[in-house]
Amino acid sequence: MSKCKLIRGGVCAAKGFRAAGVAAEIKYKGRNDVALIVADEPCAVAALFTTNKVAAAPVVYDRDVVRGGRAQAILANSGCANACTGEQGMRDARLSALVTAGELGIDPKHVLVASTGVIGRPLPMDRLLDGMRLAKTALGRTAAHGLAAEKAVMTTDTRPKEACATVTIGGKKVTVGGMSKGSGMIEPNMATMLGFLTTDAAVSPAMLKRALLRAVARSFNRLVVDGDESTNDSVFLMASGKAGNSQIVRAGADFESFCAALEAVCVSLAKQMAADGEGATKFVTVTVRGAKTEKDAERAARAVAKSPLAKTSWFGRDPNWGRVLAAVGYSGADVVDCEAEVFYDSVWAFRRGEVADAAQLKRLAAVLRKDSFEVVVDLHLGSASCSIYTCDLSLDYVHINADYTT
Amino acid sequence: MSKCKLIRGGVCAAKGFRAAGVAAEIKYKGRNDVALIVADEPCAVAALFTTNKVAAAPVVYDRDVVRGGRAQAILANSGCANACTGEQGMRDARLSALVTAGELGIDPKHVLVASTGVIGRPLPMDRLLDGMRLAKTALGRTAAHGLAAEKAVMTTDTRPKEACATVTIGGKKVTVGGMSKGSGMIEPNMATMLGFLTTDAAVSPAMLKRALLRAVARSFNRLVVDGDESTNDSVFLMASGKAGNSQIVRAGADFESFCAALEAVCVSLAKQMAADGEGATKFVTVTVRGAKTEKDAERAARAVAKSPLAKTSWFGRDPNWGRVLAAVGYSGADVVDCEAEVFYDSVWAFRRGEVADAAQLKRLAAVLRKDSFEVVVDLHLGSASCSIYTCDLSLDYVHINADYTT
Numbered sequence: 002m003s004k005c006k007l008i009r010g011g012v013c014a015a016k017g018f019r020a021a022g023v024a025a026e027i028k029y030k031g032r033n034d035v036a037l038i039v040a041d042e043p044c045a046v047a048a049l050f051t052t053n054k055v056a057a058a059p060v061v062y063d064r065d066v067v068r069g070g071r072a073q074a075i076l077a078n079s080g081c082a083n084a085c086t087g088e089q090g091m092r093d094a095r096l097s098a099l100v101t102a103g104e105l106g107i108d109p110k111h112v113l114v115a116s117t118g119v120i121g122r123p124l125p126m127d128r129l130l131d132g133m134r135l136a137k138t139a140l141g142r143t144a145a146h147g148l149a150a151e152k153a154v155m156t157t158d159t160r161p162k163e164a165c166a167t168v169t170i171g172g173k174k175v176t177v178g179g180m181s182k183g184s185g186m187i188e189p190n191m192a193t194m195l196g197f198l199t200t201d202a203a204v205s206p207a208m209l210k211r212a213l214l215r216a217v218a219r220s221f222n223r224l225v226v227d228g229d230e231s232t233n234d235s236v237f238l239m240a241s242g243k244a245g246n247s248q249i250v251r252a253g254a255d256f257e258s259f260c261a262a263l264e265a266v267c268v269s270l271a272k273q274m275a276a277d278g279e280g281a282t283k284f285v286t287v288t289v290r291g292a293k294t295e296k297d298a299e300r301a302a303r304a305v306a307k308s309p310l311a312k313t314s315w316f317g318r319d320p321n322w323g324r325v326l327a328a329v330g331y332s333g334a335d336v337v338d339c340e341a342e343v344f345y346d347s348v349w350a351f352r353r354g355e356v357a358d359a360a361q362l363k364r365l366a367a368v369l370r371k372d373s374f375e376v377v378v379d380l381h382l383g384s385a386s387c388s389i390y391t392c393d394l395s396l397d398y399v400h401i402n403a404d405y406t407t
Numbered sequence: 408m409s410k411c412k413l414i415r416g417g418v419c420a421a422k423g424f425r426a427a428g429v430a431a432e433i434k435y436k437g438r439n440d441v442a443l444i445v446a447d448e449p450c451a452v453a454a455l456f457t458t459n460k461v462a463a464a465p466v467v468y469d470r471d472v473v474r475g476g477r478a479q480a481i482l483a484n485s486g487c488a489n490a491c492t493g494e495q496g497m498r499d500a501r502l503s504a505l506v507t508a509g510e511l512g513i514d515p516k517h518v519l520v521a522s523t524g525v526i527g528r529p530l531p532m533d534r535l536l537d538g539m540r541l542a543k544t545a546l547g548r549t550a551a552h553g554l555a556a557e558k559a560v561m562t563t564d565t566r567p568k569e570a571c572a573t574v575t576i577g578g579k580k581v582t583v584g585g586m587s588k589g590s591g592m593i594e595p596n597m598a599t600m601l602g603f604l605t606t607d608a609a610v611s612p613a614m615l616k617r618a619l620l621r622a623v624a625r626s627f628n629r630l631v632v633d634g635d636e637s638t639n640d641s642v643f644l645m646a647s648g649k650a651g652n653s654q655i656v657r658a659g660a661d662f663e664s665f666c667a668a669l670e671a672v673c674v675s676l677a678k679q680m681a682a683d684g685e686g687a688t689k690f691v692t693v694t695v696r697g698a699k700t701e702k703d704a705e706r707a708a709r710a711v712a713k714s715p716l717a718k719t720s721w722f723g724r725d726p727n728w729g730r731v732l733a734a735v736g737y738s739g740a741d742v743v744d745c746e747a748e749v750f751y752d753s754v755w756a757f758r759r760g761e762v763a764d765a766a767q768l769k770r771l772a773a774v775l776r777k778d779s780f781e782v783v784v785d786l787h788l789g790s791a792s793c794s795i796y797t798c799d800l801s802l803d804y805v806h807i808n809a810d811y812t813t
Contacts, residue, residue, distance in 0.1 A: 052737070054737070054741070054742050055735065085729060085732055085757065085760075086760075120732070121729045121762045122762065309800075309808070313805050322527065323490065326491060327638050335460070338461040339491075394805060398715070399719050399800060399802050403722045403725070
């Protein structure tokens with residue numbers, strides 16, 4: 002199995018894809034809000050969608066498209082989620098796919114749509130379709146084109162998020178690139194996030210789905226910002242096959258190489274999203290190790306990552322391990338408090354009943370001042386572990402979400 | 408079944424109880440932090456404790472005491488939780504019960520202890536026991552004595568919480584009184600809350616437990632502040648029997664009358680706690696009705712009450728029903744979004760696909776400006792309903808919890 006390498010790049014890094022992002026005034030003036038990603042030919046496609054029972058119209062629409070296994074273009078917009086919009090929303094999703102296909106001269110069954118933004122408002126179809134036409138004229142293959150597309154899907158994100166990895170498969174250089182948006186309303190199962198991944202690897206739709214499931218489980222689904230889960234989450238992966246490798250149709254070394262590159266891209270995007278959580282001042286990795294079972298490790302880590310009390314303590318630079326341990330305690334995971342240890346990076350705060358003294362608190366304070374650190378809970382009950390990517394809960398989170406209006 | 412009446416009063420309202428609250432410098436100077444509640448004679452007792460696997464020493468200690476079915480005194484302190492304190496913590500809990508019993512001249516097996524505050528620090532035993540002795544000299548039966556005790560268990564609470572109800576049972580006037588603390592770290596299963604209930608009804612320990620379980624399920628367990636759950640939650644109920652009713656030993660009209668009064672007290676305390684949630688500017692009742700099942704109604708209401716996005720929208724006075732519906736969608740409850748309706752008090756924001764227009768938004772804005780309102784989601788899928796008591800998520804929540812130091 003060949004080792005993958007992270008490089009700079011986004012959705013245009015892999016061969017066979019063009020992208021554009023333009024300003025169409027979907028909600029605001031003067032910022033990109035319509036993105037178009039177009040493959041030169043129909044691609045194998047896989048996608049994963051929100052598990053929220055209130056699913057937005059584009060999600061309902063795309064599920065059907067993806068079932069066919071092939072896609073060639075994605076039209077995405079920010080500013081309006083097209084969620085809770087009833088029959089009108091479904092008609093708008095269908096129509097925007099249809100018109101996009103017409104403009105691009107491709108099969109309407111190969112067009113996906115994605116929306117993010119405010120819930121309950123109808124898509125401004127005229128502006129969206131004007132934006133799509135403008136984006137079509139702006140399509141290109143450079144990194145700048147990929148970045149423009151990424152900027153068009155951002156909502157409260159403060160930074161664009163792109164990642165790219167290369168790996169050698171059967172002597173051919175394969176590239177996986179991607180971009181994502183999402184900073185609030187993020188939890189397991191990819192709450193309000195949109196992820197767009199492209200690769201030039203040749204992979205069958207079935208294996209593409211399998212690779213995506215695995216990568217998402219280890220990346221976007223390990224991401225917690227506020228524990229809310231949205232109506233619009235979608236992750237798309239298109240494979241153009243332009244790398245020239247012999248098509249991956251089964252498990253084996255080639256598949257593993259591809260999975261490693263895909264996972265590296267997804268993990269990088271997930272970490273960027275956690276670091277850009279709404280109002281976040283700190284990127285925090287919560288690791289629970291020494292758990293009895295994988296499930297225990299995961300639910301304990303998630304409980305800590307979701308705890309408002311733990312999150313505000315990180316914002317306050319307070320090594321409040323008591324709140325961390327309390328969250329583990331109510332997570333449902335097995336824990337014996339006098340056996341457990343809590344570390345911030347490699348500095349212990351609580352170890353088997355012993356509590357940090359003044360000197361130790363000083364060392365801890367230094368860790369808590371960092372922009373990025375790891376909270377580690379060792380349960381000493383087994384060998385399972387899990388890491389969750391998250392951020393602190395700051396005053397700005399409240400500002401942003403009290404002001405982001407209906 | 409006789410109707411109960413809410414009146415003013417706390418733990419001293421029922422016959423047979425004295426209380427006191429004093430300042431003992433457990434953590435801060437000049438504020439009450441040690442409370443003592445003493446019954447004239449051994450009482451029937453019932454109690455419920457945290458389900459957190461990291462349970463504080465007093466919780467572990469009290470579980471044993473309560474198994475005996477009788478108690479006569481409770482020593483409580485704020486400022487130190489005596490949690491994650493290992494063997495030392497257990498010794499301290501035992502010793503404080505023992506010394507209290509000695510001072511009061513009662514059976515050590517009839518003394519309960521309760522602590523709330525910072526986790527991981529040993530109890531300052533000298534100050535605690537000095538405080539207990541001082542409290543003993545200060546014991547009294549007036550409302551002021553009850554209030555002093557309540558003030559001694561407050562942590563980040565901004566207001567004391569007391570409630571009292573009377574009801575006639577077998578021709579005798581029965582009183583149930585109570586006090587509670589808790590504002591942050593509150594969720595189902597009574598997270599960091601302490602509740603102290605007294606009654607002069609004569610009730611067997613078994614029926615007392617049954618009544619307490621029912622009342623707590625409909626009050627404290629319907630309370631969500633931030634979704635965290637603490638290591639120290641405890642609700643105690645002592646019954647002196649001084650009302651002179653014939654002892655309640657089985658279900659029936661007398662039991663129902665008693666339950667109604669107890670529930671009224673617990674619901675009042677729960678609402679006071681939600682209204683005093685850390686940093687809360689609004690008391691919000693989330694009601695989900697028209698659910699397929701009770702379980703659906705409850706999990707949907709809880710998801711909304713816990714959603715940081717919904718909670719910040721209330722703080723921002725924004726009728727963002729989309730976030731409410733999104734939370735219902737990921738709660739696991741059955742929901743068909745185009746069938747659902749969302750109201751703020753009696754003003755609709757979303758009804759079966761129809762979205763509030765400008766005139767309607769103006770009406771909604773008036774509701775959102777209130778200090779207290781109800782968010783109602785009608786799922787139109789059945790007849791089950793559930794109400795959860797909660798509050799908004801404000802800038803002050805973050806301030807308080809970023810600053811409350813380890």
